[in-house]
Amino acid sequence: MLDLASALSAFMTRIAGAGDLTALARLSGGANMESWAFDWDGAAYVLRRAPSADYMADRPYGHADEAALVIAAHDAGVKAPEVVGVLADSDGMGTGYVMRRVIAEVNPALILASPPPTLLADLGRELARIHAIPRATIPAAIPLMDTAAALAELKARFVAYGGDRPAIALAIKWCEDHLPAAADPVLVHGDYRMGNIMVDADGLAVVLDWELAHRGDAHEDLAFGCMTVWRFGRLDKPAFGVGSLEEYFAAYAAAGGTPVDRARFRFWLIYRTLWWALGCLQMGQAWRSGADTTVERVVVGRRTAEQELDLIALLEAEAPEAERASPLPPSPPFAPAPTGEPTNREMVQAVRDWLNDEIKPKAEGHGKFQVAVAMNALGIVMRDCDARTRAEDKALAEALLSGATTLAEPGLLATLRRAVLDKCAVDSPKYAALAAARAAWSGSE
Incomplete structure (x- = not known):
């Protein structure tokens, strides 16, 4: 050892x-x-x-x-x-x-609770600096992203993972139909978001986690930190959970960044949400293969539901107005609860309570984090025991992927909304966008 x-x-x-x-x-x-x-x-x-x-x-x-x-x-x-x-x-x-080591704050919740006044300007400036790194200094091994090829690879992975998630199929088809022309490549950080920056009283202190860097479209970096998932509940502030897109884009341009193309920005916002949905599914595949058997892998694998919810919220604008106004269908009714021997849900609850009461108080450091992840996993299983709606529908996914079915089909958007709401309620019930989507799509449930 x-x-x-x-x-x-x-x-x-x-x-x-x-x-x-x-x-x-x-x-x-x-x-x-x-x-x-x-x-x-x-x-x-x-x-x-x-x-x-x-x-x-x-x-x-x-x-x-x-x-x-x-x-x-x-x-x-x-x-x-x-x-x-x-x-x-x-x-x-x-x-x-x-x-x-830089001594500063990395926790997004703490940063966003009281961001330094300059933070959004700092984020725009720093991204412009990254995109201006001289090409001659970038190691030759850093790859050039071909967007069409990358999208085809995402599609192949989706099919390999079962090809049965309609929200993902819809997003793949949309990206295929809206693929932008190649951009003049710059260094793209690839993971520029809350959680990968550190902040102190003076503003942005350091940019971390460069493992996904590549050469490609600057708009990919611009969009990534604006994904709903990386705004950590600050849904009213579309730029990193800190401020407005207009302020962010202005700061980027003031530091030498190129003017932002809103259509190209929207493509990358949808593409990277799709990318992360498949990234979450890939976590489950890594666990199944034995490549990484940590509990964290399987828990992150269930965060696909968050991205499916976000994809429907991003893509619903493609549906006719009448479909966007359609009411949600009801969820299927709950099955009656057994009254005999302990159910699977009750057994999982017992183990989860034991972890919380006996193990968690004694854990420290990374071990404490692992206990929290394990408890989260068991919470998902408990809610899944009560699940009324499944995310998988291979026939619908194939029809969306081929373009045979679109959001113009009567009732389809409402059906997809219901499916992603119910799945996210099982896998990520505290996801801020879930409550917002419920309010937007049906009023409070």
């Missing part, structure tokens, strides 16, 4: 000179990579690593190229982390790199 403290001490001695390793602790979260905070000789650092090369097998480039890109961004004046060293095979810690 790896003695991380000893291996990391040897690495830091090699790159920074003799010192003492203290306060080594795994940071909460990190669904894709491990992040470890530590102090070396009194200075704060973060190790970002994958335990083995297998974790990086499906990625277009490895940690060495990722680190080189972060260094290029930092050198270009972007608020990127300062990389101090890259792991070698001989270090025995897998792949990764060490950065100086």
Whole structure:
């Protein structure tokens, strides 16, 4: 078993000179990579690593190229982390790199509760700086995104995952029909959103998580942080949950960004919502295959319901006005509750209560996070025991994907609305957009 403290001490001695390793602790979260905070000789650092090369097998480039890109961004004046060293095979810690740690707030809920006055302007400025990073400094391994090919790959994955989710099929078809012309490529961060930035009293402090960076359309980055899911309940503020799109676009342009094309922005808002819906489904596939058997994987896999809800909200404008005004059909009635032996729901409830009462109070650090994830998973199962509507409808999905059925079909939009509302109520009942959609589509239920 790896003695991380000893291996990391040897690495830091090699790159920074003799010192003492203290306060080594795994940071909460990190669904894709491990992040470890530590102090070396009194200075704060973060190790970002994958335990083995297998974790990086499906990625277009490895940690060495990722680190080189972060260094290029930092050198270009972007608020990127300062990389101090890259792991070698001989270090025995897998792949990764060490950065100086920025002490600032990363929790979106805390940031959005009281954002610094300059934050939206900072976000627009920093994105313009990212898009202006000189092409010559971008590592050759950073790929160029072909939007048509990427969409075709999403479609192939959807079919491989069963091809039975109508909201996703509708979005794929819409994207195929509205594919924009190729844009002059810039460096795209690929994950520019709340949760991947840190903020202090002066505003934006650092931009994190560069693993999805590629060359492509600047509008992809512009749209990603404006997705409903990344606004963390601030539905009235479409730009990052902080402010208006007009303010955001103006800040981006003032820092040298190109003028925003609203139609192109809308395409990328829908595309990236679709992308994340399939990304969530992919989490479940990773668990099934044994590639990643953490509970977090299966829980995130159920967040597909959030994106399906958002996709219908984004695409309902394509339906005739009369269909948008149609009332929701009722959910199917509940089955009568058994009165004999304990039901599956009651057994899951018992385990969940045990975790909450006996295990959670004693857990610490990443272990406490894992207990919370496990409890969330059991909560989903409990609600699923009562589920009245399923998200899967292969025949309808195939008809939407082929274009044989559209939102002009009488009653279809209402049916899709009902399905995504009921599914999201099972998988993510606290998702802010769920309550908003209920109010918009039916009044309070």
